[in-house]
Amino acid sequence: MTELLSVANIKKSFAVAGTRKRVRAVNDVSFTIAPGETLGLVGESGSGKSTVGRCIMGLTEIDEGQIVIDGDLSTGRKDGGRQARAKSQIVFQEPGESLNPRLSIFRCIEEPLLPVNRDRQLRAARVRAIAEEVGLSDELLRASPGDLSAGLLQRVAIARAMVTNPKLLVLDEPTSALDPSARAEIISLLNRLQAEHKTAYLFISHDLNTIRFISDRVAVMYLGQIVEQGDAANLFSTPRHPYTSGLLSAVLLPNPQFVQPAPIRLEGEIPSPIDLPQGCFLASRCPLADDGCRQKPVAMEMPERRHEVRCIHHQKVADMYLNEANSDVYAEFQNVSEQILSVGLPERASARQTV
Amino acid sequence: MKNTGVSIPTVNRRAAATGFLETLFDVFRVRPSFAVGYAIVFLSIAVAILAPWLAPYDPIQTNGSMALRPPSAEHWFGTDAVGMDIFSRTLYAPRVDITIALFGTTISALIGSLLGAWVGYFSNTRSLNSKIGFVVMRIADVMQSFPVFVFAIALVASLGQSMSSVVAAIAFVNTPIYLRLMRSQVVVIRERLFVQAAIVAGISELKIIIRHILPNAMGPIMAQFSVNIAWSILLTAGLSFIGAGVRPPTPELGSMIAGGFQNIVTGQWWPSVIPGSVLAVIVSGFTLVGASIETLTNKDKMKKLSLDIAMHKRGER
DSSP states (O other): OOOSEEEEEEEEEEEOTTSSOEEEEEEEEEEEEOTTOEEEEEOOTTSSHHHHHHHHTTSSOOSEEEEEETTEEOOSSSTTHHHHHHTEEEEOSOTTTTSOTTSOHHHHHHGGGTTTOOOHHHHHHHHHHHHHHTTOOHHHHHSOGGGSOHHHHHHHHHHHHHTTOOSEEEEESTTTTSOHHHHHHHHHHHHHHHHHHOOEEEEEESOHHHHHHHOSEEEEEETTEEEEEEEHHHHHHSOOSHHHHHHHHHSOOSSTTSOOOOSOOOOSOOOOSSSOOSSOTTTTTOTTOOHHHHHSOOOOEEEETTEEEOOTTHHHHHHHHHSHHHHHHHHHHHHHHHHHHTTTOHHHHHHHHHO | OOOOOOOOOOOOHHHHHHHHHHHHHHHHHHOHHHHHHHHHHHHHHHHHHHHHHHOSSOTTOOOGGGTTOOSOSSSTTOBOTTOOBHHHHHHHHHHHHHHHHHHHHHHHHHHHHHHHHHHHHHTTSSSHHHHHHHHHHHHHHHHHHSOHHHHHHHHHHHHOSSHHHHHHHHHHHHHHHHHHHHHHHHHHHHTSHHHHHHHHTTOOHHHHIIIIIHHHHHHHHHHHHHHHHHHHHHHHHHHHHTTSSSOTTSOOHHHHHHHHGGGTTTTOOHHHHHHHHHHHHHHHHHHHHHHHHHHHHOHHHHHHHHHHHHHHHHHHO
8 A cells, every 4th residue: 555644434523512413524535645745625614624634633533434644543642543643743724823832932843752752962953953944043943932923933833743754744724824925935845845855745725726836636625525636737627526616716816817717606605514415515506406416415436537526417517627718717827826826936836847 | 945034033131131120110100009019018028037036025925914005115016915015916927827828828729720720631521531520620619619718617627726727728718719710721721722733742641731731821820829818818817816717825817806806895906906907908918919910910901001101101201
């Protein structure tokens, strides 16, 4: 087995206080990540993408299914899961919140080493090495988290996560709380670290531009299910799920002269995860929905190599994008968004073309 | 893009140290009551320590021929029914009251907050620890449902009348307060991301509590602690007043008030009123210090304070 992370049919629901109902946050999610690969996990708020990340880290215990990290089963917080989690680390969305305000930056970064390495000198050397790698000066190591900007704090959080040399890094919306220039820096830093250490990333975000830029493969989540999964370029140019299409048409194009091709517009709000529909979860919002969609759950299909989709009308959606005019606009859109995101980061832009 | 050359303004540590007195002075100017509080507390502690050198008479030396003398040059605060010098006794008395209150409150704060941290950290986790925590909280409910004073009297009565049993009683009645306060803090802090990050890093539960949770939960505990000392002094004096605390010949404010109060009817007010006033002053001093510490741990009050200082400084110019 070559996969670094394999997530198989995990389910997680939370009790709703005062009732017997349960919020079904994650419904049967499966995916894999190869060593050194970046999987982008995208979805709107409440789609369960962060819960998936927390489950992988053992912060939330799964109800069903199985998570294997580099051959070790990740169970709950305790015992056996420790081995699996030693190989993975997480970076949270709010960098200020994820660092203890009463510890120095040095101590924050050092913390994951405490259970691993007993030698203080070795730990200090390792902290200095990783701090230099992410661009933190020695002076900053003595500061406390309250003194630093959000962008710097996120560097600290990344240094902290990378200090144990994990094979897998879960990035839970690491750039959402940052301004655009800090975002570009963090993304370039992540790209550089990945190139040097061959770390695999699970990049969780709702920002399609960022996801498009950083991911090798993309999984789209909706109401706790993965509705579409495939290579980033393929999935963004010819989405096969109406939801993916809807998300893409909601992205602001970086050039006002572009006419947004919107083959599918979604209506209404995300349904409550407490009372899930019987058939396709998207049926109430989807213009393509018919009785067949509403009656029974939709299974994952694989219409082309490395591209899975959970929709019985996936060919109809793909056809809309295969018409030439639209694909031109998307090619241009990709171009421009890469240009914008790659300001000051030429190395990744060229790397992308060789892939 | 190796080093982005980012830096933060370095704080000049020496300047911060000399600025401390200046800041203190600024604070006292806009909050004079704090200055009064600190003055009273320092004075009463100093007097308590230096009592053997300051007191003109032995505080437990009776003198039948000098009983119930009014304040005079010889006996500044007069003498009580058995001829003991009230001034000397008043100098010695805070020793007992402050010591008992300090020990009792410290013990309860330590036990209460450690237990509260433990209970809070494991609450609602579906573990055995969570169930033990539930039982602990219900015991605290039972303890708090008794009127504090009655509870303390019962404790002293069952433990026997001594200084250590008064300390134990004060520690016992205060512990649930800290337990509750700490638990409510920890339940919130436990969910914060840096604790989650520590769990991911594989840090042990005990270490997470000590390293991450306690330091971030100490603010309200400190505020409660400082207010609580004043209240404990009052409780100590109260217990002694009704005869459940320190035994009479020992100089103690509550028992002094009790010993003198039947003489008020016949016009000899000094054996009661003087220790009573001293008690009131000491308690209000500790309360004011408590208020200042509460300000220090409360973000909004700190903001108001620094605003007032800025306003004051502008008014000067």
